[in-house]
Amino acid sequence: MATKKIFSGVQPSGNLHLGNYIGAIKNFVNLQNEGNECIFCVVDLHAITVKQDPKILKQNIRETAATFIASGINPKKSIIFNQSSVSAHSQASWLLSCVARMGWLNRMTQFKEKAGKDKEKASVGLYIYPVLMAADILLYDATHVPVGEDQKQHLELARDISKKFNTDFNAADFFKIPEPLIQKNFARIMSLKDGTKKMSKSDPSDLSRINLTDTENEIINKIKKAKTDTNPFPTSIDNLKSRPEIENLIGIYSSLSGTKIEDLLNKFKGQNFSLFKEDLSELLIKKISPISKEINKLNKDISFIDQVLKEGSEKANELSSKKIEDIKKKFGF
Ligand code: AMP
Numbered sequence: 001m002a003t004k005k006i007f008s009g010v011q012p013s014g015n016l017h018l019g020n021y022i023g024a025i026k027n028f029v030n031l032q033n034e035g036n037e038c039i040f041c042v043v044d045l046h047a048i049t050v051k052q053d054p055k056i057l058k059q060n061i062r063e064t065a066a067t068f069i070a071s072g073i074n075p076k077k078s079i080i081f082n083q084s085s086v087s088a089h090s091q092a093s094w095l096l097s098c099v100a101r102m103g104w105l106n107r108m109t110q111f112k113e114k115a116g117k118d119k120e121k122a123s124v125g126l127y128i129y130p131v132l133m134a135a136d137i138l139l140y141d142a143t144h145v146p147v148g149e150d151q152k153q154h155l156e157l158a159r160d161i162s163k164k165f166n167t168d169f170n171a172a173d174f175f176k177i178p179e180p181l182i183q184k185n186f187a188r189i190m191s192l193k194d195g196t197k198k199m200s201k202s203d204p205s206d207l208s209r210i211n212l213t214d215t216e217n218e219i220i221n222k223i224k225k226a227k228t229d230t231n232p233f234p235t236s237i238d239n240l241k242s243r244p245e246i247e248n249l250i251g252i253y254s255s256l257s258g259t260k261i262e263d264l265l266n267k268f269k270g271q272n273f274s275l276f277k278e279d280l281s282e283l284l285i286k287k288i289s290p291i292s293k294e295i296n297k298l299n300k301d302i303s304f305i306d307q308v309l310k311e312g313s314e315k316a317n318e319l320s321s322k323k324i325e326d327i328k329k330k331f332g333f
């Protein structure tokens with residue numbers, strides 16, 4: 001099978017959680033291990049679309065790179081770098097913002113959610129965020145982009161920009177049309193406190209998420225406190241539809257263990273939720289604790305992380321500098 005060219009990014013905004021892991025990072029590792037050509041980017045330029053403390057941002061850039069490595073991304077096989085260290089991203093973003101249409105950006109639901117009621121006060125960067133994301137992907141001729149469900153619309157925009165550019169400049173195939181890789185199941189991990197809200201870095205309640213740096217006791221405590229209901233353990237998939245918190249917990253279990261939902265329903269049927277929760281905590285500790293221990297270790301080895309990012313940036317610079325020149329030529333520069 002032909003290898004895919006993979007590009008994906010994660011924002012260094014702290015608190016990387018189980019949703020990021022199951023929805024995105026776990027798949028990055030699988031794609032790498034299948035032998036694809038992979039580039040994973042710490043998208044620090046995206047992070048500054050909302051105000052950041054410079055000192056904390058710097059720590060978070062390193063911690064995000066550490067999380068990639070701790071989760072199984074091997075810097076010898078994949079390129080790991082941070083976006084701001086490769087100038088082609090900012091340049092391509094400007095050039096592509098002259099191709100993207102206002103009408104397309106006005107449809108972006110993430111902007112509407114993040115800007116909230118007072119969108120006049122949102123940064124212009126937050127508005128054109130998806131154009132920078134398209135630049136990230138198109139600069140490297142990525143063919144496939146693994147992301148969680150929430151990024152699907154942004155990926156469609158990247159495809160639209162790519163097609164319009166190729167048409168406007170009469171340059172078929174100049175940009176690839178990237179395919180989203182979104183898992184069929186568990187592409188949206190929900191909050192432990194409210195099964196209708198996605199698990200998020202920015203939720204004020206830390207009990208709503210399992211952070212990848214949580215200790216074993218924190219994991220046990222959060223699962224114990226995770227919202228359930230007083231009804232018995234569900235017996236059929238249909239039964240899950242109206243119980244989003246339960247569906248989410250069973251989904252997490254299924255995804256991390258590789259067990260089918262039907263088999264889990266059979267295994268726990270007639271049992272008390274506390275037993276399921278104990279098993280789930282054990283599974284989470286088995287899967288997450290080795291990662292969190294490795295993150296903590298790597299967090300102390302700043303020179304190693306900085307070296308990985310430096311080498312990754314050099315490779316990314318090499319790949320993108322030719323493409324940015326070609327893009328500029330198309331405009332007539
Ligand atoms: P972000 O932290 O927003 O940069 O997201 C990094 C990656 O994690 C993206 O591919 C997101 O789609 C994915 N992601 C974030 N939150 C969730 C979630 N609750 N469930 C599944 N995937 C998620």
Ligand code: TRP
Pocket residue numbers: 007008009010011043046132133136137145146147151154
């Ligand atoms: N917008 C993505 C998110 O918030 C992160 C991102 C930036 C990205 N550039 C990308 C993802 C390019 C995939 C490809 O999750």
